[in-house]
Amino acid sequence: MTFDFHELSIRDLSRNFGRRRALSHVSLDCNAGEIVGLLGPNGAGKSTLLAIVSTLAAPSSGNVFYGRQTATQIGAMLRSKIGVLSHDLHLYSDLTARENLIFFGRLYGVPDAESRASAALDRSLLAERGGDLVSGFSRGMRQRLALERALLHEPRLLLLDEPFTGLDDASTVSLIERLKELRSAGCIILLATHDLDTAEEVLDKAIVLRDGRFVGSEADVRGLRKRYQDRLRAAAATT
């Protein structure tokens, strides 16, 4: 029995470490076929939010609903539908690119890990480097490989933390195209980023976080950079 869902509902999510607020009463709805942005300065809580949604961390209060159920109700099966591209990339530097993909493919129970790994290497233009250790890769190459790793098991929910960091223009364009393809295929994509110019091209909507708090949402992402900077200036002026 496989599990699937088409909406992600984040309800009043908070996470505190003693006096340090990481997240405060954040709510957000995402549907299949949407790319949603998490915007905000460093320390705004974007990574914490992604950690909770990916089931690595538990909230202090609030809930995340995958469809109608929470993570504890669904169980370990939920993670077969979630793909994560984290800031740390999650790649073994002592394994080759191909070995990394095959390992994670097998770990996620993907039926034909070897052939999917080859396809992934082709798509990320790393086919000639497939047999090289990841320790020799540049940041951009690792990023591309990590994205493929996150997508090997065809997740329903894709969580990306700063995916455009370290990518050159060609890779950025290719990533944007890829995200748009995934969107058409019905993926729910939650993307935390600083790169507002690029984000404008790919986001459907966005929310802005600061100090763990929700400070605004953007239903229309055009002119994002200017409005975002205005908003941050306004928030800084009131504190």
Added chain:
Amino acid sequence: MTAFWRVVWIVVRKDLAIEARSRELLNTTVFFALSCVIIFAVSFVREKPLGDAAAGILWVAIAFAGTLALGRTFERERYADTLRALLLAPSERPAIYVGKLIGILSLLAATEIVLVPLVALLFQAGLFSHPLLMGALLIFGTIGFASVGTLFAAMLARARSRDVLLPILLYPVTIPVMIAGVKGTSALLDATPQLQMAGMWILLLVCFDVVFLTLSLWTFDPLMTE
């Protein structure tokens, strides 16, 4: 159930593949154990070798080498935060624990294969006179130490001061393993070997292993959730 063991096997294979390439952990752990024993040999051997010293030294060397191996194994999983990647897999999380445990046990087994003959030689101790009992002591003792050690090392992987906290937490909790290991080995090395006594120590170790493996499997998921 088979899904559980499939994941265990995948994790073990991955660790073996990495280790086979560089052999870094194997070489450094074994060499560290050797250095320990040499230091002890210099400190404790007189004209006649101290009778009981071999038992204690063997197990202390295993404990120290084990702590080092545990620390290094999980340090590796910190580099690109791959420990979190493992926790994100759709398997039951205890499968990750078992996979890591088997890796540590393999590493310690290789270390002990070098260590036991060396200690026997330097301290002129008859460690090979009862190979089955000695082997059982080593196997169940190492499992006891490693089962608690793997859990503690994993849970400390993201904590501050983790390098010094691991031994501080691990040694008191695994004292029964040390006592059983040392006293069991002494029983075998005695002038009149106390085989039945050694058997009782092995039984104690088996009970310890069962209790602590179970406890570790139960608590792994809650302890690894942030």
Added chain:
Amino acid sequence: MRKAFVPLLGAAGFIFLTAPIIIARAPFESTMGLVQKIFYFHMPPAMLMLLSAIFCGLVSGAYLVTRRPVLDWTAYAAAELTVLYGSIALVTGPLWARKAWGVWWQWDARLTMSLLMWMIFVAYLLLRRYGGNGSETLAAGLALFGMATSPFVYLSVNLWRTVHPLTSVVPTLPVDFAFPLWYAFTGFLLMYLALMTLRVTLERQRAALDQLFLESDE
């Protein structure tokens, strides 16, 4: 719970003030004389330390399952009290043993287990202090494992001692000693409960303060 503090402290205080009289009136033990009376300050803390360690382990287990903060505060308080009472026992014990039997320490089952428990809970406090974020959960794991290992420590030292038995053994008490002992025990127990309520209240107020701090920022 905080309301219980003053009565508990009062009762404990009364007992400690009157205890010297009762202890002085207790009969002298034949071989040891006056020194034996340190026993009344040694055994209650020693027993309470072990009980406290078990309590901490159980509460920590409950915390891992339910994640209710009050369980975490209680576990922290119990760990601190384990170390405190353990320190009292580990100081008074050797003082008595030296005078009574000529040795400062002995590796018998009970002493070794007590020492290990004390060390494990000192490690608990170090972990909470220096472990960084999330150390409440890790410490709860340690307390649980610590509690689980204590019977094994006892059994292993016992087994060791069947081969190499010790010469001195703590004597059983004749009836005359029982009343002062239980009087002192009650005093220490009430003090334990008083300190526990104080400590848990402190943590509760700390958490409330953190909550206010967070809310004021809203």
